Amino acid sequence: DPPFILRHFLGPCIGLAVLLCLCSLKSVSGQARYSVPEEQAEGSFVGNIARDLGLDVQRLVSGNARIVTKGSRQYVDLNRDKGILVVKERIDREELCKKTTPCSFSFEVILENPIQLYRVIVEVTDMHLKIVETAAPGTRYALQRADDSDVGLNYIQKYSLKPSDHFKLEMQSQSDGSQFVEMVLITPLDREKDEEHALVLVASDGGTPPRSGTARIHITVLDINDNAPVCSKQVYKAEVQENSPVGTVVTAVSATDADKGVNGEVTFTFAHVDQEAKNLFDVDKKTGQIKITGSLDYERSKSYQLNVLASDHGGYSDTCKVIIQVTDVNDNSPIIQLMSFSSTISEDALPGTTVAVINVHDEDSERNGLVECSINNDLPFKIESSLSGYYSIVTDDMLDRESVSEYNITITVTDKGSPPLSNRKTINVKVSDNNSPGFSVFTVRARDADWGQNARISYFLEEKQIHGASLTSLVSVNSESGVISAAKSFDYEQIKMFEFNVTARDAGSPPLSSVVPVKILVQDQNDNGPQVLYPVQTGGSLVAEMVPRSADVGYLVTKVVAVDVDSGQNAWLSYKLQKAADRALFEVGLQNGEIRTIRQVTDKDAVKQRLAVIVEDNGQPSRSATVIVNVVVADSFPEVMSEFTDFTHDKEYNDNLTFYLVLALAVVSFLFITCVVVIISVKIYRWRQSRVLYHSNLPVIPYYPPRYSDTLGTATLPHVYNYDTCRTTDSRKSDIKYMQPMSQSLVSVDDVGTESAQNGQQRSKASTLVRLILIIDLCQLWLMENVDSVSALEFFVLFIYLVSIHYFCLYFER
Numbered sequence: 092d093p094p095f096i097l098r099h100f101l102g103p104c105i106g107l108a109v110l111l112c113l114c115s116l117k118s119v120s121g122q123a124r125y126s127v128p129e130e131q132a133e134g135s136f137v138g139n140i141a142r143d144l145g146l147d148v149q150r151l152v153s154g155n156a157r158i159v160t161k162g163s164r165q166y167v168d169l170n171r172d173k174g175i176l177v178v179k180e181r182i183d184r185e186e187l188c189k190k191t192t193p194c195s196f197s198f199e200v201i202l203e204n205p206i207q208l209y210r211v212i213v214e215v216t217d218m219h220l221k222i223v224e225t226a227a228p229g230t231r232y233a234l235q236r237a238d239d240s241d242v243g244l245n246y247i248q249k250y251s252l253k254p255s256d257h258f259k260l261e262m263q264s265q266s267d268g269s270q271f272v273e274m275v276l277i278t279p280l281d282r283e284k285d286e287e288h289a290l291v292l293v294a295s296d297g298g299t300p301p302r303s304g305t306a307r308i309h310i311t312v313l314d315i316n317d318n319a320p321v322c323s324k325q326v327y328k329a330e331v332q333e334n335s336p337v338g339t340v341v342t343a344v345s346a347t348d349a350d351k352g353v354n355g356e357v358t359f360t361f362a363h364v365d366q367e368a369k370n371l372f373d374v375d376k377k378t379g380q381i382k383i384t385g386s387l388d389y390e391r392s393k394s395y396q397l398n399v400l401a402s403d404h405g406g407y408s409d410t411c412k413v414i415i416q417v418t419d420v421n422d423n424s425p426i427i428q429l430m431s432f433s434s435t436i437s438e439d440a441l442p443g444t445t446v447a448v449i450n451v452h453d454e455d456s457e458r459n460g461l462v463e464c465s466i467n468n469d470l471p472f473k474i475e476s477s478l479s480g481y482y483s484i485v486t487d488d489m490l491d492r493e494s495v496s497e498y499n500i501t502i503t504v505t506d507k508g509s510p511p512l513s514n515r516k517t518i519n520v521k522v523s524d525n526n527s528p529g530f531s532v533f534t535v536r537a538r539d540a541d542w543g544q545n546a547r548i549s550y551f552l553e554e555k556q557i558h559g560a561s562l563t564s565l566v567s568v569n570s571e572s573g574v575i576s577a578a579k580s581f582d583y584e585q586i587k588m589f590e591f592n593v594t595a596r597d598a599g600s601p602p603l604s605s606v607v608p609v610k611i612l613v614q615d616q617n618d619n620g621p622q623v624l625y626p627v628q629t630g631g632s633l634v635a636e637m638v639p640r641s642a643d644v645g646y647l648v649t650k651v652v653a654v655d656v657d658s659g660q661n662a663w664l665s666y667k668l669q670k671a672a673d674r675a676l677f678e679v680g681l682q683n684g685e686i687r688t689i690r691q692v693t694d695k696d697a698v699k700q701r702l703a704v705i706v707e708d709n710g711q712p713s714r715s716a717t718v719i720v721n722v723v724v725a726d727s728f729p730e731v732m733s734e735f736t737d738f739t740h741d742k743e744y745n746d747n748l749t750f751y752l753v754l755a756l757a758v759v760s761f762l763f764i765t766c767v768v769v770i771i772s773v774k775i776y777r778w779r780q781s782r783v784l785y786h787s788n789l790p791v792i793p794y795y796p797p798r799y800s801d802t803l804g805t806a807t808l809p810h811v812y813n814y815d816t817c818r819t820t821d822s823r824k825s826d827i828k829y830m831q832p833m834s835q836s837l838v839s840v841d842d843v844g845t846e847s848a849q850n851g852q853q854r855s856k857a858s859t860l861v862r863l864i865l866i867i868d869l870c871q872l873w874l875m876e877n878v879d880s881v882s883a884l885e886f887f888v889l890f891i892y893l894v895s896i897h898y899f900c901l902y903f904e905r
Contacts, residue, residue, distance in 0.1 A: 121144050121145070121207075121209045121210075122209065122210045122211070122212070123138065123140060123143045123144055123209065123210075123211045123212075124211070124212045124213075124214070125137050125138040125176065125211070125212070125213050125214070126213070126214040126215075126216050127178065127182065127213055127214070127215060127216070128215075128216050128217070128218055128219075128235070128306075129182050129183060129184040129215050129216070129217065129218075129306055129307070130181060130182065130183070130218075130235065130237060130238075130304060130306045131178045131181070131182065131235075132178065132181075132238050133177075133178055133179065133180060133181070133238075134177050134178060135177060135178040136175060136176075136177060137167055137175070137176040137177055137178060137213065138175065138176050139174060139175050139176075140169065140174060140175060140176050140200065140209075140211065141174025141175070142174065144200075144209055146174070146202075148171070148172070148173070148174040150202065151169075151171045151174055151202070152171050152172070153204070154202030154203050154204055154207070155202070155203050155204075156169060156171055156200055156201070156202045157169065157200070157201055158198050158199070158200055158211075159198060159199045159200075159201055160198045160199075161197075161198070162196075164180070165179055165180075165198070166178065166179055166180055166182050166196065166213070167179055167198065167211075167213060169200065176211070181238065181304070182215055183304065183305070184215045184216075184217065184306075184307060185305060185307075187215060188215070193214055193216075194214065194215045194216075195212055195213060195214040195215060196212075196213055196215070197210060197211065197212045197213070198210075198211055198213075199211070216309075217289075217306070217307035217308060217309040218234065218235065218292070218306055218307065218308040218309065219308075219309045219310075219311070220232055220308065220309070220310045220311070221310075221311045221313055222276070222280060222310055222311070222312060222313065223312075223313040223315060224279075224280045224281055224282040224312045224313060224314060224315055224317070225279075225315050225317065226276055226279070226280060227276075227279075228276055228277055228278060228279060229275065229276065229277075230275070230276045231261075231273045231274070231275050231276075232273065232274045232275075232276075233271065233272075233273050233274075234271075234272050234273065234274055234292060234308070235306075236270075236271050236272065237250075237294035237304055237306075239294075239296055241296060241298060244296075244297040244298060245296055245297060245298035246296055246297070247294050247295070247296050248295060248296055248297040249294075249295050250262070250272045250292060250293065250294050250295075251292075251293045251295070252274065252290055252291070252292055252293075252308075253290065253291045253293070254290065256278065257276060257277060257278045257280060257288065258274050258275060258276055258277060258290065259274075259275050259277050260272055260273070260274060260275070260292075261273050261275055272292075274308075280312050281312075282312040282313070282314045282315075282351065283318065283349040283350070285312065286311070286312055286351075287309070287310065287311055287312065288309075288310040288312070289307065289308075289309060289310075290307070290308040290309075290310065291305055291306075291307055291308070292305065292306045292307075292308055293305050294306075314350055314351040314352060314354055314355075315350075315354065316350055316354035316403060316404070316405030316407065317350070318348055318349040318350045318354075318407070319348070319403070319407035319408065319409055320346040320347065320348045320357045320401040320402065320403055320407060320408060320409045321346060321347055321348070321409055322344065322345070322346045322399075322401055322409050322410070322411035323344070323345045323346060323347070323411075324344075324411060325411055325412065326411070326412045326413075326414065327342055327344055327411060327412070327413040327414070328413075328414050328416070329341050329342035329381075329413065329414070329415050329416070330415070330416045330417075330418050331383065331387065331415060331416075331417060331418065332387075332417075332418050332420050333387045333388055333389040333417050333418065333419060333420055333422065334387075334420050334422055335383055335387060336383070337383055337384060337385070337386075338382055338383065338384075339382065339383045340380050340381070340382050341372070341381045341382065341383060341415055342380075342381055342413065342415075343378060343379050343380045343381065344359060344374070344379040344381070344399050344401070344411055344413065345379055346359075346379070346401035346409060346411075348403050348407075350403065350405075353404055354403060354404065354405060355403065356403060356404060357401050357402070357403055358376045358377065358401070358402055358403075359374050359375065359376055359377075359378075359379040359399055359400070359401055360374065360376065360399070360400050360402070361374055361397060361398065361399060361400070362398045362399070362400040362410060363398050364397055364398060365693070367392070368395050368396075368397060370384070370385050371383065371384060371385040371386075371387060371395070372384060372385075372395070372397060372415070374397075374399055379399070379401075381397065381399075381413060381415075387417050388417075389417045389418070389419040389420070389455070389456065390423065390454040390455070390456075390674075391674070391675050392417065392675075393416070393417055394414065394415065394416050394417060395414075395415045395417070396412065396413070396414050396415075397412070397413040397414075397415065398410055398411075398412055398413075399411050399412075399413055419455055419456045419457065419459055419460075420455075420459070420508075421455055421459040421506065421508025421509060421510070421511070421512060422455070423453060423454040423455050423459075423512070424453075424506075424512040424513065424514045425451055425452070425453045425462045425504040425505070425506050425512065425513065425514045426451070426452055426453070426454075426514065427449055427450075427451055427502055427504055427514055427515075427516040428449065428450040428451075428452075428669065428705065429447060429448075429449055429516070429518070429712075429713075429715070430447075430448040430449060430450050430481070430705070430715050430717060431445075431447060431448040431620065431714060431715060432446070432447040432448075432518060432712045432713070432714070433445075433446055433447070433520075433712075434518075434519065434520060434521060434711075434712040435520070435521045435522075435523050436486070436490065436520055436521070436522060436523065437490075437522075437523050438489075438490045438491055438492040438522050438523065439490075440486055440490060441486070441489075442485075442486050442487060442488060442489065443485050443486065444485060444486045445483050445484070445485050446472065446484045446485065446486065446500075446520055447483070447484045447500075447518055447520075448477070448481060448482070448483050448484075449464075449481070449482050449483075449484070449502060449516075450480055450481050450482075450669065450717075451464055451480055451481075451482060451504050452480050452670060453506050455506065455508060458507050458508065459506060459507070459508035460506065461506060461507040462504050462505065462506050462507070463504070463505050463506075463507070464476075464482050464502065464503070464504050465502075465503050466484065466500050466501065466502055466503070467500060467501055470487075470498055470500060471486060471487050471488035471489075471490060471498075472484055472485065472486055472487055472498070472500055472520075473485060473487040474502075484500060484502075484518075490522050491522075492522040492523065495522065496521065496522055497519060497520060497521045497522060498519070498520045498522075499517055499518075499519055500517065500518050500519075500520060501515055501516070501517045502515065502516045502517070502518070503515050518712075530576065530577055531574050531575070531576055532566065532575045532576060532577055532611060533574075533575045533609065533611070534572070534573055534574050534575065535550060535568070535573040535575060535593045535595070535607060535609065536573050537550075537573070537595035537605060537607075539597050539603075541597065541599065544598050544599065545597055545598065545599035546597065547597060547598040548573075548595050548596070548597055548598075549570045549571065549595070549596050549597075549598070550568050550569065550570050550571075550572075550573040550593055550594070550595055550596075551568070551570065551593070551594045551596065552566070552567070552568050552591060552592075552593060552594075553591065553592040553593075553594060553606070555591060555592075557586070557589045557591070558585070558586055558589070562591050563578065564578055564579070565577070565578055565579065565581075565586075565589065566578055566591070566611070568593060573593070573595070575593070575609065581613045582613075583613045583614065583615040583616070583657075583658070584619070584656050584657070584658075586613055587612070587613055588610065588611065588612050588613065589610075589611055590608060590609065590610045590611075591608075591609055592606050592607065592608050592609070593606070593607050593609055594606050595607070615657055615658045615659060615661055616657075616661070616710075617657055617661040617708060617710025617711065617712065617713070617714060618657070619655060619656045619657050619661075619714070620655070620708070620714035620715065620716050621653045621654070621655045621664055621706040621707070621708055621714065621715065621716045622653060622654055622655070622656070622716065623651065623652070623653045623706060623716055623718040624652040624653060624654060625649075625650070625651065625652040626649065626651070626718065626720055628718060628719065635721040635722065635723045636648050636649040636686075636720065636721065636722050636723070637722075637723050637725055638688070638692060638700075638722055638723070638724050638725075639692075639724075639725070639726050640692050640693075640694065640724060640725070640726055641692070641726075642688055642691075642692045643688070643691060644688060644689065644690055644691060645687050645688065645689075646687060646688045646692075647685060647686075647687055648677065648686040648687060648688065648720075648722055649685075649686050649720060649722075650683070650684055650685045650686065651666055651679070651684035651685075651686065651704050651706065651718055651720065652684065653666075653684065653706040653716065653718075655708050655714075657708065657710065660709045660710065661708055661709065661710035662708060662709075663708060663709035664684075664706055664707070664708055664709075665681055665682065665706075665707050665708075665709070666679045666680060666681060666682070666683075666684040666704055666705070666706055666707075667679060667681070667704070667705050667707065668702065668703075668704060669703040669704065669705040669717065670701075670702070670703035671700070671701070671702045671703070672697060672699075672700050672701055672702075673696065673697070673700065675689070675690060676688060676689065676690060676692070676696060676700070677689065677700070677702060677722070679702075679704055684704070684706070686702065686704070686720060686722075692724060696724050697724070698723060698724050698725060699721070699722075699723060699724075700721070700722040700723070700724065701719065701720075701721055701722075702719070702720040702721075702722060703717055703718075703719055703720075704717070704718050704719075704720055705717050706718065
């Protein structure tokens with residue numbers, strides 16, 4: 092019946108066509124996205140579609156909500172009463188997507204009255220586990236059990252896991268008889284080696300043919316802070332010019348941390364760096380760049396060592412060393428110092444006479460510190476190099492004051508840097524006439540009212556002694572003109588003032604005269620340079636001041652003491668530090684000459700410090716003297732001695748001492764061998780004599796004194812005891828008994844002999860003690876005289892020889 096067919100089949104087809112039209116037009120009202128692990132059991136929850144789409148559950152029911160898929164299989168079903176999506180059948184990711192990643196499928200949810208279309212995308216994920224890398228072996232992780240609709244042998248029989256490097260599977264039984272599978276960690280995980288692990292879980296049944304299902308297990312190893320940062324280099328070396336501006340990047344340190352995320356973030360800081368370096372450099376905490384933050388000066392410090400600490404947020408760290416070498420640039424002009432200068436020179440001075448001594452130095456190093464010194468070419472002077480850094484300006488020709496009375500000498504010093512820097516200094520030299528002594532001091536004039544011969548006046552000096560010298564040795568007077576002239580050059584330091592009388596006498600008869608007193612004041616000139624009293628500058632020995640390493644700022648090292656025999660401002664002295672190995676360590680008091688430290692002494696400071704101090708007076712022109720002060724940075728006297736063992740005079744002294752020591756040892760050795768030969772000869776001779784006496788048959792008749800002595804010493808007692816004893820040669824060990832004397836005031840000869848023997852032993856012991864004391868005193872004196880050069884072995888050999896001689900002398904005494 093066609094109407095029946097149209098009513099039952101045509102209507103649904105029209106509806107389906109309408110639906111397809113709607114799908115093709117993609118008029119989608121909304122969209123939802125979910126993810127579901129593979130191999131989920133039927134009915135497993137996927138998502139709340141009503142809530143996510145903003146629909147009421149009643150709308151799902153009234154709108155007859157349903158799922159429309161493009162394929163033949165529907166993996167997800169809609170529960171309209173609850174408004175949720177659930178798993179309809181088992182999802183096999185490998186079957187659905189093969190190796191495509193990510194794996195997903197989609198479907199539409201349609202509602203009627205009015206028609207609404209929603210698209211839903213479901214992503215199928217593997218089984219995902221997150222395991223910390225410090226998980227201990229034996230840790231268990233429960234896995235989702237596989238489902239099988241079959242029963243008996245056709246049900247799931249076993250599970251397998253591939254690969255099985257870190258995990259294994261174990262089956263656990265529950266109280267209801269069901270089983271579940273657990274994954275057990277068997278070897279530790281290390282995120283730094285493998286951050287992720289992909290496993291395949293295979294469930295197999297026992298049917299024929301056997302069937303199996305697989306599930307992918309994705310394991311992410313979580314990082315912990317178990318690795319310390321490691322510097323790329325242990326030692327970084329860099330060079331930077333001393334005139335580099337602030338902000339210049341010197342170098343950059345780097346470090347790596349095998350950890351991830353926050354645990355792998357490395358920060359950089361300075362560790363154990365002195366304050367001076369901290370003021371000059373800074374390190375970027377994140378990048379590790381080391382930049383200049385202050386002004387570098389090669390002359391102050393040539394290198395810096397920085398310790399950079401690379402640390403993570405977990406307390407792990409590593410340290411690297413950065414050595415920065417400061418390279419010199421020609422940024423210092425040469426310095427000219429006038430050490431000695433005579434502003435006046437006599438016109439009869441011979442060629443080669445020294446006019447001035449200058450010191451020239453450049454604080455730069457190497458080629459930048461090399462200087463050339465010159466003066467004007469059109470002058471009768473030349474410049475000569477006397478010592479390193481010292482130049483002398485001497486006359487090169489004869490001078491003539493009548494032609495040129497003074498000269499301006501310009502000293503030019505130029506270094507060899509690029510570009511070269513120079514400095515100039517001009518000195519004025521006056522040429523004096525050669526009529527001193529004998530120059531006119533004063534003129535005495537007298538008038539006479541007479542005329543002719545009676546008005547002729549002559550001048551005379553009244554002889555007297557001035558400071559032990561005759562007046563005529565100091566001044567003279569012209570008898571006709573009355574001009575008083577100096578007989579010699581005056582020395583203010585010897586004679587400051589003297590007085591004398593001048594007599595004016597006429598030629599009349601009788602002659603008349605008049606006397607006038609003359610007082611001459613000698614003015615001081617700066618003709619004496621300063622004299623250094625301490626430290627004493629000697630050529631044969633070295634004086635050094637010791638500064639302990641614990642010396643603080645302001646520590647008094649020593650004091651330069653100098654005097655100037657001039658007076659007034661010519662004797663005012665000032666002290667300056669001319670040259671020092673480390674100008675940042677010492678300073679000299681301008682007025683008192685005290686040398687003090689201006690910063691803390693450190694282990695980096697050189698042990699031997701050489702300071703050149705210039706002492707200058709306040710005269711015009713000024714005169715100066717230079718003193719060398721040797722400073723040793725050490726805590727003990729042996730350290731000081733070890734630093735100055737390389738001087739030539741010490742070596743010569745040691746050579747002479749060694750020669751005499753060898754000579755003395757040779758003589759003592761000869762005497763020692765001679766004594767040994769003599770002793771052996773004497774012993775053999777005595778032994779042979781005793782053997783001859785022992786084998787003879789002569790009796791031994793001992794001798795005894797015929798009398799005893801009275802203990803009071805008043806007289807000889809009449810008691811006489813005579814003993815005649817005949818003994819054989821074998822009776823040496825037999826005893827002899829003496830009768831007891833009748834008087835207790837008598838002393839036997841045996842007692843006297845015993846007392847004499849005891850006295851002899853005491854004298855022998857006393858002489859032995861005296862000799863030993865003498866030997867020890869001699870050794871001590873010799874050691875004190877040669878403490879700088881004697882070795883322990885030399886002293887020991889000398890002591891052994893002296894003691895040996897002592898014992899040989901003792902043997903001869905016995």
